[in-house]
Amino acid sequence: MTFTQIRIIKWMLLVLFVVCAGYVVHHLREGMRSATAEVLDIPDEPENVTSRQVELEQLDSEGNTAWTLKAAESVGQTDSGQQFRDAEIHFSGADGTPVVVTADLCHVRRDSSVHLQGNVVIRDNTSLRLEAESLEFRRFPDRVWSTEPVRYFKDDIVGDAGSMSYIIKRGELNLDDGVDMILNPSSESPLHITSKSAFMNKTRHWVQYLDKVEVRQKSGFLTCNDLQVFLTDDHTGIERIDAFENAVMNLEVSDEEVDDDSEMSGALTSQAGSKRLSAERLEMLFRPSGEGLERVRALNGGRLELRLPDNATEGYHKELTGHTLAFDFDEQGEITKLRGRGGVTLVLIPVSGDDGARTIIRARRIEGDFDPMTGDLVDARCTRAVEFEQGDVRATAGEGIFRGADSKLILIKLPRLWDPRASLEARRIVVDIETGNVRGIRDVRSSSAGGSGGVGLFPSTEKEPVYFVADHLFYNRSRELAVYTGGARGFQGRSRVEADTIQIFEKTGDLIAEGDVRTVLLQDLVKSEDGEEGGPVEPTVTTAASFHYRAVDEVLEYHGEVEMRAKEMTLRGDRVEVRLNKGGSGVEEVYAEGEVEISMADGRAAGEYARYLPDEQSMTLQGEHAWLQNDGKLTEGKQLTFFLSNDKILVDGQEQNRTKTTYTSKTHPF
Known part of the structure; x- marks a missing residue:
């Protein structure tokens, strides 16, 4: 092995040593990182780890x-x-x-x-x-x-x-493609929510459901396109629910479900039938505990429909609409109070289906109370610009109160009621929704185009309205009878009727007045001395205890200490009957009975019966002691006829001078 080869081997060993050392250092660092890393507090793992x-x-x-x-x-x-x-x-x-x-x-x-x-x-x-x-x-x-x-x-x-x-x-959860949720599944009244999608944010404590949302609880359900559920801070209860876009809350309660022990938590009412609350936005507020509704508000056009069961034979379906409707609930979940703002309309629809009897009440504001036991509307207090409509009857007032127990509407603050034939004003007007009866209380004033008088009782060449004033008025719609009491007065032009009580029978056109009766009627009973016609008609003033105008017979009948004055002639008797011409344009005859007395400018007369013919200006007296005194002369007989236009006298049908004479006659009146 050469020196060069040895040097190469040493360099290879050195590189290998450095690589191994780097590998060891890397793993030591990773171990230290794992040892010092923060330990996360994760939920408990399953038992089988x-x-x-x-x-x-x-x-x-x-x-x-x-x-x-x-x-x-x-x-x-x-x-x-x-x-x-x-x-x-x-x-x-x-x-x-x-x-x-x-x-x-x-x-x-x-x-x-x-x-x-x-x-x-x-x-x-x-x-x-x-x-x-x-x-x-x-x-x-x-x-x-x-x-x-x-x-x-x-x-x-x-x-x-x-x-x-x-x-x-961010804690944001989106659920799509059909959402189905149940809140409080173990409770007696679980809340079931379905929608196309849902969104929730854990940090904001709310859930939003979108598209074709349905919420069901027992027999009630809510539909909308946007539902937002706000949870309590601990997520254990509901704080508020907002429903948007065609929100509709429905409740169906059968007769079997209505009893004293029923608990329809969050229901609009426990009365049998269907209840439907709709609006562009529904806001439901829950109690601080998060359990049970406290208030529901229908915003941007609310509508409440209360319908009785299909088998109901009497009563009213009710529809309430307004820009804002608010309902309060008690702790048992029953509705107790109502508030409506921004123009509110209450419609009462009879279950009989007679649209003509439909009643409409409008006002700027309405506040009402519900009976928590029956769920029915006890009363509704209407304020500002109150309007009433039933058939062809209309009314306006500053304020009104609808009482559900007896179905009566009380109008106050300048109330006025009218139909095509008549109008009524009083300090207070009470309308019975079921019967259509009307009461006017204090300072009653009414007017009608014709009424019972027309041209009969109140003859007039012009189509003047007939007015009545009194302390009180009661109008019975089914009998078409109007009763004015307390200083009652009726008048048309210069003609009038005064009495303690005046009754108007619209069907027959009759009028009955009782108590201190006084009539002033344009009846030309006594012609002018020159006998010319076409002049002004003088009024005939009559007082009596009672008075009856029979329209069919065109007869005026006075009873009780009657006194009738026409120009210079005064007729007195226990009973006086005035028969009018056909059409009531004039007087055909006057009949009097019961201690009849007649006073004239130039004399007096008396008898048990009297008959006066205005066209002939003749007066016929009859009785056991009939007499006529004129210009100091006395004429007696059982039947006397004299003429106001001349000195002619008939005694038992025979013409006589006005001297003291005695004749026999028939014993029966004409």
């Missing part, structure tokens, strides 16, 4: 640990990467939360992406658990996803989806 002898660490761009892989063994290497059996990968998730992914087989590619296959499970220390058959992982961002069905577990939430994507660092 697999011994994992292989460990692989992936560093990020800053040299920090991105994830750590542990596996039972390496099962081979391919051109694209290396495969491991019974693997688990440790990540640091949102806010440092440790996340662990386990799988039967793990394939780590050269580009640092990972494919996991077989019994894939993702879990963290907040009880989150995802299960899938396969999973993909890619860096930047740290994202895992699966295109196969997955199972989801979180606290008291379980569900599944067609696919998923999870960004580990």
Whole structure:
């Protein structure tokens, strides 16, 4: 061996020594790194722990640990990467939360992406658990996803989806291709949510469901296209639920479900029938404990429909619409209060299906109370620009109160009610929704075009309205009867009727007045002295205890201390009947009975009965002691007829001068 060969061998040994020393130093450094690395607080592993002898660490761009892989063994290497059996990968998730992914087989590619296959499970220390058959992982961002069905577990939430994507660092989970979740599955009223997709962020404590969302609980369900569920800080309860885009909340309750012990948690009402609340946005607020609804708000156009069962024979379906509707719930989950803003409309629809009886109440604001036992609307207080509509009846007021118990609407603050025939004003107007009856209370004022009078009771050459005023009014719709009480007065032009009580019968056109009756009617009972026609018609003023206008017979009937004055003639009697011409344009005759007395400018007359014919200006008296006194002359008989236009007198049908005479006559009145 030459010297040169020896020198070459020494150099080769030196290189080998340096290489071996570098290899040893490298492994010593790795051992120290593993010994000083931070230990992650991962969830408890299964009882049957697999011994994992292989460990692989992936560093990020800053040299920090991105994830750590542990596996039972390496099962081979391919051109694209290396495969491991019974693997688990440790990540640091949102806010440092440790996340662990386990799988039967793990394939780590050269580009640092990972494919996991077989019994894939993702879990963290907040009880989150995802299960899938396969999973993909890619860096930047740290994202895992699966295109196969997955199972989801979180606290008291379980569900599944067609696919998923999870960004580990941000704690964002996306579920797609059909999501089906159940909240509180072990409770008596689990909440079942389905949608096309869902999104949740662990750091923000909320879950969003998108596209064809359905939420079911017992017999109620909610549909929308965007549902956001806000959880409590500890994820054990629900703080708020927001539903967007055609949100509809439905509840169906059968008759069998209605009893004192029923508990429909979160239901709009426990009364049998269907309840439907819809809006562009529904906001549901839960109690601080996270259990039970406290308030529901329907925003941007809310609509509540309360429908009775199909077999109901009486009562009303109710529809309530408004820009904003808010409902409060008690601790048993029953609705107790209602608030509506921005223009609210309440529609009452009879179950009989008669659209003509549909009632509509509008107002700027409505506040109401519900009976938690029956779920029915107890009352609704309407304020600002109140409007009422039922058939052809309309009303307006500053405020109104709807009472559900007796189906009455009370209008106050300048109320006014009208239909095509008449109008009514009073300090307070009460409308019975079921019967259509109306009450006017204090300072009643009404007007109608014709009414019972028309041209009969209140003859007028013009089509003037007929007015009535009184302290109170009661209108019976079925009988078409209006009763005015307390200083009642009716008038048209110069004609009027006054009494304590006035009754108007619209069907027959009759009018009955009672108590201190006084009528002023344009009836030309006494012609002018020159006998010319066409002059102004003088009013006839009559007082009595009661008065009845019979429209069919066109008769005015007065009772009780009647006194009728026309120009210079005054007629008194216990009963006076005025028969009108056909059409009521004039008086055909006047009949009086019961201690009849007549006073004139030039004399007096008396009898038990009297008959006056205005066209003939003749007065006929009858009775055992009928008499006429004129210009100091006295005429007596059982039947006397005299004329206002001349001195002619008929006694028992025979013409006589006005002197004192006595004659016999027939005993029966005309």
